Amino acid sequence: MSRSPILRINNLSYAYEDKHVLENIDLEIYPGNFVGLVGPNGSGKTTLIKIILGLLPHKQGTVDLFHTPIHKFKDWNRIGFVSQKANSFNSEFPATVYEVVSMGLTAKVGYFRFFNKQHARKIKKAIDTVGMTDYINQNVGNLSGGQQQRVFIARAIVSEPDFLILDEPTVGVDAENVQRFYEMLRDLNKTKGMTLLLVTHDTGTMTSYATDIACLNKHIHFHGDSHTFTQMDQEDYSKMYGHDVHVVKHDH
Numbered sequence: 001m002s003r004s005p006i007l008r009i010n011n012l013s014y015a016y017e018d019k020h021v022l023e024n025i026d027l028e029i030y031p032g033n034f035v036g037l038v039g040p041n042g043s044g045k046t047t048l049i050k051i052i053l054g055l056l057p058h059k060q061g062t063v064d065l066f067h068t069p070i071h072k073f074k075d076w077n078r079i080g081f082v083s084q085k086a087n088s089f090n091s092e093f094p095a096t097v098y099e100v101v102s103m104g105l106t107a108k109v110g111y112f113r114f115f116n117k118q119h120a121r122k123i124k125k126a127i128d129t130v131g132m133t134d135y136i137n138q139n140v141g142n143l144s145g146g147q148q149q150r151v152f153i154a155r156a157i158v159s160e161p162d163f164l165i166l167d168e169p170t171v172g173v174d175a176e177n178v179q180r181f182y183e184m185l186r187d188l189n190k191t192k193g194m195t196l197l198l199v200t201h202d203t204g205t206m207t208s209y210a211t212d213i214a215c216l217n218k219h220i221h222f223h224g225d226s227h228t229f230t231q232m233d234q235e236d237y238s239k240m241y242g243h244d245v246h247v248v249k250h251d252h
């Protein structure tokens with residue numbers, strides 16, 4: 001496995017006008033990592049993801065994706081993204097699972113989508129990967145929150161990205177389905193070798209599935225393997241953040 005990072009962030013700082021949200025961020029993500037990016041609300045997680053996705057130009061520091069500075073990066077097919085809003089799909093819009101997942105190929109095929117057999121195969125494979133084959137012709141609006149999120153993952157992976165970024169994908173998904181959802185992500189990581197960056201404020205379930213944890217609160221306070229993270233006690237977390245925090249943990 002190549003040991004050069006997919007994502008390399010060096011000395012990144014970001015401010016909205018005079019509000020400093022990110023300071024001196026260094027972060028490297030390697031092929032095959034499953035990184036949980038955790039931090040309380042307002043800690044800068046979404047800002048960081050927007051910068052990584054090239055949506056928010058930064059002035060200080062460097063951000064490289066696949067060795068290319070983010071402002072020059074063009075190979076967006078290698079990146080998949082699932083946002084926290086994905087599970088609020090409008091149930092009035094009668095799109096089937098197959099149709100929603102096919103939208104993930106739009107960028108490649110163009111807006112007038114004439115899918116060939118190979119495209120159809122890819123769409124079915126992505127739906128199978130997330131375990132939604134039984135629902136392929138159902139309207140997405142009729143599915144549960146957890147099932148909808150699986151469909152949005154399928155849409156994000158249908159173009160076979162190397163790096164999948166998820167921003168709070170389990171908001172609105174009940175606890176049992178959160179577990180199943182994380183199991184599916186672990187499977188994508190282990191069997192398909194997909195590199196994952198998952199943003200969440202819920203450290204609990206996350207630490208049992210991610211290989212690595214990065215804690216953000218303006219600075220990166222910790223970045224290491226998730227086992228080391230779970231071994232730390234509440235005092236360590238509070239020292240790390242510089243104030244009292246309570247990190248919910250589950251045993252591995």
Ligand code: ADP
Binds near residue numbers: 039040042044048
């Ligand atoms: P998180 O995703 O961890 O909740 P965000 O990156 O959304 O954190 O926000 C970090 C901080 O930046 C918060 O204090 C938020 O209010 C502020 N912020 C976010 N977006 C903007 C914006 N467009 N303009 C000004 N402040 C913002």
